[in-house]
Amino acid sequence: MTIPVNSLLQCALDDERIFERADYEGPIPRWCPGCGDHSVLAATQRLLADEQLQPETTVFVSGIGCSSRFPHYLKTYGFHGLHGRALPVATGIKLHRPDLDVFVVMGDGDCTSIGAGHWVHATRYNIDMVALMLDNNIYGLTKNQTSPTTPQNYPSNTQPRGSWLPALNPVEATLGITNASFVAQTAEWIPPHLFATLKAAYHHKGFAFVRILQRCPKYTAPLFEEGLKNPDSIELLIHEDGVMVDGLENAYKNQMRHDPSDIHAARRLAEEDGRTRLGVFFRDESLPRYEELRRLPVITAEEKMARLSDELDLHAV
Amino acid sequence: MTIPVNSLLQCALDDERIFERADYEGPIPRWCPGCGDHSVLAATQRLLADEQLQPETTVFVSGIGCSSRFPHYLKTYGFHGLHGRALPVATGIKLHRPDLDVFVVMGDGDCTSIGAGHWVHATRYNIDMVALMLDNNIYGLTKNQTSPTTPQNYPSNTQPRGSWLPALNPVEATLGITNASFVAQTAEWIPPHLFATLKAAYHHKGFAFVRILQRCPKYTAPLFEEGLKNPDSIELLIHEDGVMVDGLENAYKNQMRHDPSDIHAARRLAEEDGRTRLGVFFRDESLPRYEELRRLPVITAEEKMARLSDELDLHAV
């Protein structure tokens, strides 16, 4: 949109407000006790305060699912829309209002099942926003149905004898899409890593896709036990251009240097091989961003009518 | 479905019919002169005759587009459905009737734009069928709009100043999807290669995805000039487990051995680097096929009612 950018910018410069974490906190979340969504919310609130984002120019867009209730628990603008359709809504917002900070929150079903087409294309558009996929490997809100990311043989209400297919690997899939510019993975039960990853995603110019491994004590507790209890099952990808978290070296001994500009290494590391890798897999800020390729002039209603009159001349009788 | 499989099998064994190419030919195609769809049709008819597929147990499913008119020009069963939705229909057919030979024909818009979600999931389901994507880098039927595979800067009616984004690479994207089991690329203007690729796809057990580079003289002639005029811009991937075509060595000097079991090499070769690579990028028959994981017993109406009665007992008052 054309109008408010400058005035808002001015406003931002003049702004002397300082925001505390509490300034971003909405009502008490209604997730189950121990649900990983709580941790993601906490890390996000920390990020907002850390970056001093203005609540009124920050928008959280979500789909439908447990995870998609996210925006309700923040004191920013929020759009809790349709199951699977958060990305198109976010695209519309950012195309119209590049001045806003846009975050997208999706569940695994939301993003990779019903929303798969939009996921592919939002990745390709590479519009500057942060997209969080809260992956609990299950449909939570509708009470325990198999999701594309449910591991093979894990039972659910719709596939009571276990999921038939191996879990879709969302990191690998995103890395296969042309123009993907930022792909990361983190786990909500390692708050410093989660925070650092969110921060890197926020600072990336382009579409930053973050898959967050998220516990669902209600339906998929066994799937997260290993990761929780055995830090050695986790390998941290570290790099100056990716995520480096001081203080995690002791708990997480497996650390590996990985340069996120290397797409080939990224794809190899993303493969399923028994290790859970956390960090930035890939990052490239040189790729075209859809919204930038469409710079809009600011014109007034009067100017519009004058130009429209020129157009009508071409149709004049 | 449960009923006809055995009797059909019997029928197939008893069958003494011999099919000629003409037995598969329907009405005269209504594509533009020089349209690559003609070549794909011809190669397909050759394949059907070569494999002696029974016209009545062969089904071609398509979406909407120039390319999706394909089934009308064959004398097999056909399902010309909705734009972007060929894959779910084919999935339903094959889940119900594994005895049928199912081919899917899609355009690039059909498959990678509106159909992107189904494309991801059909790849993942890995149901035994052949999926052809006829990629002319444009929306043909609706007269010249940008498709996800339109190269950057190439103009169309909706993006008259050129496409804003680099073309989506469908081979790379498919290779990123967990459980993808066969990914190949060919060009319709090299009929022997096209035929050999279709044949390999048909013989693959699982979901065989073939991207066919397809000329559209009406809207994208310039995009195919290089490939047509300069065989050196093309590199053939050859392997016993992939596609090897005798007699192409002279015309196509760039030949490269590539073992289709090597996913890493496949992904590297799929990347955009100025060369057009044709052949089988990846192939793995060991991956689970969704329809096989659900073997169905054959039971009669009477047996059904007896078992249903048992179920009702559990609800008896």
Next chain:
Amino acid sequence: MTTKAQTKTARAVSSDSGEPRYEVLELPEHTVEIVSDSGEGAQKCGQILGAVTAKMGNGVWTVEIIPAEIEPPPRSPAGGSGNRVRIGSEAVTNWGDETQLVVAFNEQVLLGRHRLGALADDATILLENIWADHPDETIQSAWEEAKREFEQTNYRIIEVPMQEQCLTVVEDPRRGKNMFVLGMLAWIYHRDLDLCRDQIAHAFRKKSEEIYNRNVELLDLGYGWAEENLDFRISIAARPITEPMVVMNGNEAVALGAIAAGMELAAMYPITPATSASHELGDVFEKFGGVVHQAEDEIAAAGVAIGASYSGKVAYTITSGPGLALKTEFLGLAVMIEMPLVVVDVQRGGPATGLPTKVEQSDLLAAIFGQPGDAPHVVMAPATIEDCFHVMVTARRIAETFRTVVIVLSDANLATGVQPFRRPELDPAWVAAPPDLSPVPEGLKPYEWDAKTGLSRRFVPGQPGGMYTVTGDESSRVAYSSAVHQHSSAMRSRKIAVLQSTLEPPAVYGDDTGELLVVGWGSTKGAIEEAVDRLRADGMSVSSLHLSFLSPLEPGLKEIFSRFEKVMTVEINYSDDPWRSTTATTRPRRISTKRTAAVDS
């Protein structure tokens, strides 16, 4: 004894010495609900009470009280989870009015029910009393505050030491209270303890014997406690069961009905309140050669079902409002290519995400008119849980005979309501015949409609000589002319007219003529007919008419309507605002009521 009798009592109960310690109320019906935090098992308690009640020959309607969250915080008004059981001496066809007896595991969930207006003004309440002296002061004060709110009412609140009692048997009372409560209710309603034990055994059949024993112990404890402490019992006459009955909810009935219809593929994407039908089916369908396909989205689910139908036996897809919206395009295609297809829409509150666990009948117009283009098809609505079973058999047969789409409009009320009904007399003829794969006779072509009936033959892959391409493109299939389109439009409409001509006019409930005719469809039938009964008992001239087909309509309606002075419809949806000054014309105008109050949770 810790029971503290409240000053307010709902009914005068004699407790003079010399007379029995309790009074027995002889009633034609009574409604009880058990409500707890989720995870405390109130639902199981209600289910067992419902099943026992059905077996004893009472009418019964059970419905779940579902919180909006998966696991809401404990002790929150919005978090109440449980079951509501309406018990009658005659058949019970709906959830009735306000609840008369409540068992609440804490005062907050009770508060939630109270604030929703779900409870009768003079309800009796059996309330866990542990909270009054809870060490956590905020809990104590919440308790006090709630009690003050209840003082504005005429509730009779009886405090029950549930936890204290249960701790004598189990260590974690959260895992035992529900069976203690079942025992109390068994005493109050004179339920047969052997039947209770049978049902406990059935409910915990996958658990150990020890668990069974402990639950029975709790049952007996509750029974004994009630006997010693309560001053009222309720007696509702029952008729002995003379014919075999089954009890289930509407979604289970849909699932089993689909099997009875011989369908072999259900394509779905999870959505409340439809999903549980697929849970049921996912468990058993394999035994019948069936497949539940959870698709990547509702569009794909429709496509898979259509592809399956195309290749042989009719398949179905099941969803709720938002999913129906997504299937719109495929439904238009199925009409155009005359592909048999059954679509079950378990309606919930709308639009958009709306109220996912609440009943509404607001998908009606979208089901009939929602598809762009002229797309005539069939819309039916089961009115009872029994109907949910049989409608699947009928829908499959109509879809196949008329090569059409049949939308079945169920709703959250039927989906979650539990009721006994006559056990279906299974008939192998219900099962779809295997598709005919014999060669197509020479010269027969697709789209050769019988001009009188609009019917034509469907060719199925595998039939030699039948090879052709189905298409939703009217032009590439025949020709691009208006005459062709006019004719095929006529044929697609005519077969629906022919179906209509085979239907019977619906039967009027009550007198055949009178002052007012109430017209309904779907799950409101029981409530409407009960209302008619009550009004007629009051001497009013009211009858009702229930439609099973919404499109085409059953014949003879105009004639029936003409016999009444006034005709009104009762539906659970919102019609135009009465403010609206619109006049005349062709828009359907409906009188409607929102009727979510009673079981709102």
Next chain:
Amino acid sequence: MTTKAQTKTARAVSSDSGEPRYEVLELPEHTVEIVSDSGEGAQKCGQILGAVTAKMGNGVWTVEIIPAEIEPPPRSPAGGSGNRVRIGSEAVTNWGDETQLVVAFNEQVLLGRHRLGALADDATILLENIWADHPDETIQSAWEEAKREFEQTNYRIIEVPMQEQCLTVVEDPRRGKNMFVLGMLAWIYHRDLDLCRDQIAHAFRKKSEEIYNRNVELLDLGYGWAEENLDFRISIAARPITEPMVVMNGNEAVALGAIAAGMELAAMYPITPATSASHELGDVFEKFGGVVHQAEDEIAAAGVAIGASYSGKVAYTITSGPGLALKTEFLGLAVMIEMPLVVVDVQRGGPATGLPTKVEQSDLLAAIFGQPGDAPHVVMAPATIEDCFHVMVTARRIAETFRTVVIVLSDANLATGVQPFRRPELDPAWVAAPPDLSPVPEGLKPYEWDAKTGLSRRFVPGQPGGMYTVTGDESSRVAYSSAVHQHSSAMRSRKIAVLQSTLEPPAVYGDDTGELLVVGWGSTKGAIEEAVDRLRADGMSVSSLHLSFLSPLEPGLKEIFSRFEKVMTVEINYSDDPWRSTTATTRPRRISTKRTAAVDS
């Protein structure tokens, strides 16, 4: 002279010596079409003829003849491509009846038009004669066969050596015939040659001067040839143009109207016949700060438009039937969250793929009733190409004022029809004001409806103090109770009632009372009013009424209807089969006609 006069002549034309070699027919109107293989430029010829005719002050309606394929095989009956121009002395409002004069580039495309019944029984035909002696024998015999088929008619066929003539100027006659034909028609219809040259210059403005010169040479050649060889001319009086006029098709009008409304984002996915509006816009929108977003599918297009509206100025999405189907769920959401949104549906034949290039009005019910859940919103229909421009301004304003979805029902007839109309007097006030980003006053909350109007304030991201989460989930936004749902349903409906109360009753065309009132909406207006004129001229008591709003309806209809003995609707869609025995009740019953014959191609 190679013209071979046929024995059958449509009109007696005097050609005795001494008198002028040609007769001038003075007519109030005439319809001509130019039809060729696609790629031969008949469309351009027709467009220029239309533009010149408009400039000369005649009424004109131009419509494309579109083949079903992109590039059908040459010389095939189904492959005819071209333009049809109806010229009148008064304003022309529709495509009229059968064609009276045809210029055909080969006998096969003529055959196609003939078989569709598109031509008047006594039409005059100017037919390229090269095929008679073509070296390819199959062509020769096809020619003979076609001629035999024409002998069954009263056509007057005049053979014209188009190719022979054109070869004197160009090497490839396929690239020249169209301008030669333009010259012939200019002579026949007395068109101003200077204006023709101007239009040629405009049409080829991106080409070289040489091309312009060659085309003008061909124009003169055709003119001269006709002058020398034809025996008739047609004269249609014109009124000098007194006010500034513009000429365009309905899709161009929609695109420019969107700009005039101040909209800045159009989200679309290609679909016939809607796409050309986005072609027009894609070309010019940037200059206005606008963006055409071609989304990955129609669902995403709706989502992008809603997201854009949410963040500020109202956006729109444009599609046709199948795309409308896909947007269904998002439309329900927009109604629920009261998000202003304009949706243009350029209707085509349905259901499913249907007849993509043909006009139909069969999305009406889906547009009004298609969204599951109770989802009141606005449906409007432009009746003329001029309306297509202005409706966008109105739709945007209503969407924004009432925080609602406005569906605009255009159709293939308007989309491809070309007509001059009064140049809009552009008003900067049409442009949406920039959204107010000032802080939200303390205490103001979202969903605080004014109970009288159902209106509430929309908070836009960027407004300090307005932070809240819009949601389609009625429960997570306010509370999960039926009272809340009842109230919000009432508010969503009430504002539509308020809109209705602001509308004027529509004006009756013809007498205010009478025997028959014909009611229509959308693109049929011109045809209906012309029919009314003709019937009234025949002494019949017929009037008509045209609806601009389909939901809510304009007020006063009942009263207007009561003034006529009979009321019928005329729509281009298929209603229930007359076979149908249905009676009574609430279903909309519509009398309808399929009216695709005249310009069927």
